[in-house]
Amino acid sequence: MIRTRWPAASVKQFAQPNAAEVAKMEQFINQTLWGSVQNFDGTVKKSVYFYQPDLVPDYDYPSSINWGNWWSWNQAASYATDRAYDYVHVIAAYWSLYRVARNYPDLVKTHTWEWVGYADDGLMEETVIRYLLDDLQREGLTANATLVESRMRARENVWAGERYP
Known part of the structure; x- marks a missing residue:
């Protein structure tokens, strides 16, 4: 969305x-x-937002989101073209x-x-x-x-x- x-x-x-x-x-x-x-x-x-806490340790990912979903891409998958x-x-x-x-x-x-x-x-x-x-x-x-x-x-x-x- x-x-x-x-x-x-x-x-x-x-x-x-x-x-x-x-x-x-x-x-x-x-x-x-x-x-x-x-x-x-x-x-x-594909996206500029990614889920990879080890790359951005100071970023507070929202805990209300299920980061195990298919769209929880790491940086490489998000930056794919x-x-x-x-x-x-x-x-x-x-x-x-x-x-x-x-x-x-x-x-x-x-x-x-x-x-x-x-x-x-x-x-x-x-x-x-x-x-x-x-x-x-x-x-x-x-x-x-x-x-x-x-x-x-x-x-x-x-x-x-x-x-x-």
Whole structure:
């Protein structure tokens, strides 16, 4: 449940932007998303939260949580970049602020609409990626649109060759 809050908060901004909320989203993207959730090489971690008390002895893990569950990942499992679902969340956050910056430039303070350039992975023909592609084409960013389309086709070709894609 926690992982769905920040994508929802960011997507809400392109439909109903609020200056104070946009400022918080810009701060989140610059201080948490880029360089923490998303690595500098563009890969995306499953989580930045992990359960490994020996690595953070001064952190007080909540005792109300059952840390024996499947989602109680250690640091290596949390920092793994092998789950495509996570990429869509990052793309949605960047795309949403692109839309705010494009349509309400006075609301953004950190980056212009041209700054957003993340379009590496996703899952199938994810709706947000389709919207991103539409906007790239509308902006005349042909090279970027071609890159997104080629990566989508590459994934489709891999899945078409799998017995159970």
